[in-house]
Structure formats: structure tokens, C-alpha cells
Amino acid sequence: MDDQILDDQARSDIPQDFSKPEPVWKNFIKKNKVIIASALAVVLIIGIFWFFLSRSSTSNPPQSQNVILLVKGPNQITSGNEAEYTVVYRNGENADLVGVSLEMLYPTGFKFKSATPAPASSTGSSFNLPILKQGEDGTVVIRGKLSGSTSEEKEIRARLNYRLSNFNSEFVVSESIHTTILAPNLVLDINGPVDVVNGQDTTFSVTITNVSGNQFENLAIQLVFPVGFSFTSSTIRATKNNNYWVLGLLETGNSQSLDITGSFTGADREEKLVRADLGQIISNNFAPQIVSTASFRVIPSSLALTITAQPQSYVKLGDTITYKLAYMNRGSIGLSNLVIDVTLNGPVLELSRVSASNAIINGSQLTWKAATLSNLSILSPNERGEITFTVPLKQQLTSNLKNQTIRASASISSDEITNPTRAGDSELKLISNLDLSITGDYVSGAAPMQVGQTTVFAMTLLLSNLSNDLINTEVVASIPLPSSAWKNVIIPDSESGRLSYDPNSGKIKWKIGDLVAFTGKFTPALKVTFQLAVTPTESDRGKTMTLLSDLFATGTDTFVNQIIESVKTSLVTVTSINDEVMNLKGTSVE
The missing domain is CATH 1.20.5 (Single alpha-helices involved in coiled-coils or other helix-helix interfaces)
Known part of the structure; x- marks a missing residue:
């Protein structure tokens, strides 16, 4: 289309490189x-x-006011020594805590050693914890060495993460504790293998170093061994109980070592904690000052042995214990000429009546070997065997020892494994025994007994206890007579506050409470007398009157932590009291 605005002349006057302005x-x-x-x-x-700022501020988990976290530990500690911190967390919510985990942030100079329960990481910085029910508490115990400059303050922080079982959000609660470092004086260490073979002897060392400018005298060390540890020997003779040593003087800059040999028994991969307390003897008392611990992990032995007993936890005089030895070759090669040794210990054992087939018996020592039991000649890989034997107990005590135990120790070896493997000791407690007797004496009134006439009897209870202390001891009996039979005459008068009669239930209760061991053996038996006034009715004519029924004593054995009961006397009659007057005059109602 032709341009109608510009003519040809005007169009030719426009420069060819012209463009619109920007x-x-x-x-x-x-x-x-x-x-x-x-x-x-x-x-x-x-x-x-x-x-990112707004995102991070909104991503922090909310905090709950009803879940409490507390960290407990020392306020001060000498540099280089071990501290124990206890983290306690409490669920105050109305729901269970799930997905619970604990994070620990340690300061520089802290060397983690062990924890209970075991951490999820080798550094002890994280723990995966079980579900915590509402209203319950949980505890994590952490042990480690803390070092630093004198007067330096160290902070240990704990952070608990969790969810509520009825809510999906993540929650967190934090807490911390501060410990001030003091100048070092004594350093205590326990060194030994991390892994120990189940039942085989191992040796670990306890070392004390004086890093102060002063000498220390009257030093002593006390060890606490875990369940399943059996002491064998030590390079310094133990002062007492194979766990306490008096060391004497330690000069400035000097060290002293104590080597302990013994065996650990337990489940595979089980952690066993040994604790050492170092202190001074002050006024003949051990005053602990610093502590050190070491954790040993049990690994299986190629040659395994266990010993079990029936009954399993406690026995009484006259019982017979049945022991079972179970052995197994857990290795990959056959074992030959096995030897099994058992040592029995306990003053109530009737060793002369031990029954053990194919065993060589020498007092408290029992030995089985290939020469006496052919099954011990060769034990192939994964092969196992059993041996049983019985040990009776004495009918009566022959010593005045309280809280007696019966212990059986066992070990096994072979030509290929000469270092004996020990079984965990079998330990049974001797339970105490309550003995209750009742006597009756004619006091006054009709003899023989007459219908409508009253006869007075004095009833005497005699209570004795065997080898362990008892608590909550009481005697109970029923009086199958009218409430008027109770004369409320109690001898001695000192027992009137403990012996009572309830007319509604028709029962008497003698509330003794604590009853020491050997009452009635090395000290007089406990005794109380009360009177009954018995008036027969026509329906009683020709019969023997019942004075008491369902008579028995109970108490809680503090050593065994079991309730024990005397033999129950079902009926106490005029005939059974065997009174001289009534036997002469007649025991039936006329």
C-alpha cells in the first residue's frame, strides 16, 4: 500500500541509516x-x-514444660581424674515418650570411658533410649576423665529429643552442668584389655600416680567388681575381702601399680564395669577421694561351661541341692582329655553324703576327667554334654554364722585349652526358720471342766528364729470361744503393747516386728503368756474344748527377702496342751 503521508521527495530526504530513538x-x-x-x-x-533465618527459627522443635531433664555430677574435680554424670529425664506428660534420644556435648579435655546404658556412638555423644511411660523416669550414667587448667570451668550439655505417642511433632529439652577443674594431686587409672574371654583369667592394672608436690600416706584402694567376676590373685596381697588394699606412703612423682587377675563370666558382648576408689585411712576409716572405672566386654570362649542349681535361689536346712554342669565345644577343632573341677563351699553342706557319679571326690573338691568319664576323652566341635550331682544339707546348724551362702565354683580345661574356663558361680542363700510352740497350764476353776462353770488356762507362746534377721514378724491365732474368754491378762507386762485381741474377728495378734538371728539358740526365745477363761455349754458336754486354732508365725527374711512362715497348728485343745492337772482330772467336759 502506498504511503499517503510522505511524497516521493520527502521520502528520499530521509537518511537511509535512520532508526527510531531508544x-x-x-x-x-x-x-x-x-x-x-x-x-x-x-x-x-x-x-x-x-x-534461611526464618526457616531455622521455625524448625527448632517445641519444648515441653512437662518433661524434665536433669544433669547431676561433681561441682569440682581434680584435673585428670574420672567423673560420673547422671542424666535423669522424667515424663510428666499424659502420654508415653517415643523416639527418645539423648545427645551429649562434651567440653575439650573430656575423655569418654563408658556409660549405662551403652551409647549409640563410641564417643558417648548419642544414646537411643527406650519408650518412657507416662509418669516414669529414665536414667543415663556417663563416666569419663576430665582434664583442664586449674580453676577452668567445664560445661557438659544434654539434649533430649522425643515425640509424644499421641502427637507427631518433635520435642526437645536441654540442660547443662558446670564442673570446675582443681589442681591435680593423685591420678588413678585402670588399664586392661577391652575384650575378655568368658570364664578365662585376665589381668588388669590399677595405677596410682602422685602428681602433686606433697607425699601421701595411709593410702588405700577399694575395688568394686561386677556380678560374674571371680577373683584369682593380685600382685599385692589383699588386706581384706580380696577387694581392699592398704598401700601406705606414695612419694611425690612416684607411681604404684596393683595387678588383678580374675575371670569375667556373662552373656556374649556383655559389658562388665570395674570401679576403683582411692582414698586415705583417716581415724581407721577409709575415706574415698577419687574414682576410676573400666569397662570390659565379654567374648565367648571356645570351651564353655555353666553350672546351675535346683533350688535356684535359696535353700533351707535338710534340703538336697541338685547341680547340673553343662559343657560345650564352641570352637572349630576337637578337644581332648577334658577336665572339669568343682569346688563346694558352705558350712551347712553335708559333704560326706555328696552323690557324684564318675567323680573323684576329695572333701569339697570334685573332679571329672577322661579316666573316670569316657565322654570327656574327645569333644567334637559343637558337641555338648551334661553332668549332674547332688549335695544334701545338714539338718541343724553347727555354727553361729549369719546370712550363710552355699557356693559352687566350676572350671573346665583340655589338652588344647590349658587355661581353665570358669563357669559363673552358683550361689544359694540359706533361708531362716521360724519355730513356734504353744503350751497351756491349768490356773483355776473347774477340773475336770463342767458345763456352766469356768476354767482358766494360761497359754504360753514360745518363738525362736534361726540364722537370719527378720522384720515384720507376728504371730496370729484364732480363739473359737466367746469374746468373754479373753481375760486381757498378759505376762510379761512389757508384751501387753504388742499382743492384742480383736473381739470382732476373734483373733489374737502378737506383733513382734524385728526378730534377730539365733533368737532361741544363742539368746532366749521370745515368750508371752495370756489367759483364757473357758465356760462350756451344754453342747460341749462329753467333748474336748478347743482353745486356739490356726496358730502360726510369719516374718520377712532380710537376707533372702522372702516371707517365711512357721508350721501351722490347726487346733490347740485341752488334751493337746498336755497339762498335768487336766490329764489327771480328765480333759472332757462333764
């Missing part, structure tokens, strides 16, 4: 593009920073 804003951008780019970059950085 907008002003584009020129501005071109001239200031560096400044604009810088401004946009600043805005972008601010936006990114704000995004």
Missing part, C-alpha cells in the same frame, strides 16, 4: 548497569539470608 529508561540502564546489578545482588543476598 526509550529513556533503556539508556538509563545502559549507563548505570553496574550500579543496578550491585543493588540487585544485595537484595538477593538479603532475601536468601532472611529465608
